[in-house]
Every structure is written in C-alpha cells, then in structure tokens.
Amino acid sequence: MNGKQQDPGQERTRPLACPDCREGLQEYLDGTLDKKLSLRFFLHLRDCGSCQHEYEQLQGLFELLENLPRHEAPADFDEAILASVPYAAYRAMEPLRRERVPVYLEEHFLPRLVRSPITRLTGLAVAAVGVGAALVSAGPDWLPVVAVVGVVPELLVRLQGLGRRVIAPGRAEG
Numbered sequence: 037m038n039g040k041q042q043d044p045g046q047e048r049t050r051p052l053a054c055p056d057c058r059e060g061l062q063e064y065l066d067g068t069l070d071k072k073l074s075l076r077f078f079l080h081l082r083d084c085g086s087c088q089h090e091y092e093q094l095q096g097l098f099e100l101l102e103n104l105p106r107h108e109a110p111a112d113f114d115e116a117i118l119a120s121v122p123y124a125a126y127r128a129m130e131p132l133r134r135e136r137v138p139v140y141l142e143e144h145f146l147p148r149l150v151r152s153p154i155t156r157l158t159g160l161a162v163a164a165v166g167v168g169a170a171l172v173s174a175g176p177d178w179l180p181v182v183a184v185v186g187v188v189p190e191l192l193v194r195l196q197g198l199g200r201r202v203i204a205p206g207r208a209e210g
C-alpha cells in the first residue's frame with residue numbers, strides 16, 4: 037500500500053516521521069499533546085537515535101532555563117524608571133507641540149520659488165492678461181490655461197495661510 041493512500045484513520049496511529057517529531061518536540065516536552073500523539077512521540081524517540089538526541093538537548097535546555105536564578109526587580113524599580121523620564125522637559129515643550137501644524141501648512145513646504153513675491157505677482161499678472169484676453173475672446177486657445185496656472189502660486193500661499201489660521205488660530209503669523 038502506498039503511504040499517500042493510507043486510510044486517514046490510521047494517520048493517528050502510524051509511526052511518527054522525523055520532521056514531525058522535531059517540530060512537535062517542544063509540545064511533547066511541555067506535555068500539551070494528547071495521549072495518543074504523545075505515545076507516538078514516545079515510540080519514535082525510543083527507536084530514533086537522532087530524534088532522541090535532539091530531545092535530550094532540548095530537555096537539557098529547558099532544565100537549564102528552569103534552574104536559572106530568578107532576579108526580583110528592586111522595590112523602587114517603577115519609581116526609578118519614572119524618575120529617569122524627563123517629564124518636566126516634556127511638559128515644557130507642550131506649547132510648542134500645540135502650535136504644530138501639519139507639514140503641508142508649513143511655509144517651507146512650498147518651494148521658495150512658489151513663495152517668492154515675484155513669482156506670485158508675475159503669476160497674477162499673467163493670469164490677469166489671460167483672463168482679459170479670454171473675456172474679449174482674443175489670443176490663442178491655451179491662454180485660459182495660462183491664466184489658471186498663473187493663479188496657482190498665489191492660491192497655494194493663500195490656502196496655506198488660511199489652513200494655518202483654521203488649524204492653529206493662536207499661532208502668530210510670520
């Protein structure tokens with residue numbers, strides 16, 4: 037009979053394979069396996085020198101861990117930890133934290149070129165020309181696009197300022 041076609045009912049009684057044994061050794065040692073499975077481990081370990089060796093090593097390790105001297109934390113351990121945390125410094129920074137605004141509202145989030153008054157004014161001028169030309173239906177078709185793009189730097193800067201005032205009203209404007 038081919039091993040793969042075995043009756044599943046025999047699965048629980050057939051001899052344990054080495055990889056399965058190795059994998060379950062810790063549970064076997066912990067005694068968390070059910071009786072039948074535990075018996076299969078016992079039988080396999082009795083007959084398999086290499087798994088037996090593995091088992092003994094693991095058992096030795098467990099015993100070593102169990103016998104390690106236990107260290108109690110000193111009575112003032114919690115207090116010592118708390119004292120080492122710079123709470124005073126943390127509280128002193130409270131106003132700073134409260135005034136923090138999202139990074140996209142920080143002035144330096146926008147490129148210097150966009151923030152520059154020259155860019156903003158030039159953009160507005162271009163936009164004005166574009167809108168004027170569009171109103172009288174003069175100029176090339178892409179002029180309205182230029183008008184929109186021209187407004188963008190001024191719009192971004194103003195939106196940022198608005199956002200800052202909404203999110204952090206107490207913050208002094210630079």
Ligand SMILES: [Zn+2]
Binds near residue numbers: 053057084085086
């Ligand atoms: Zn084995």
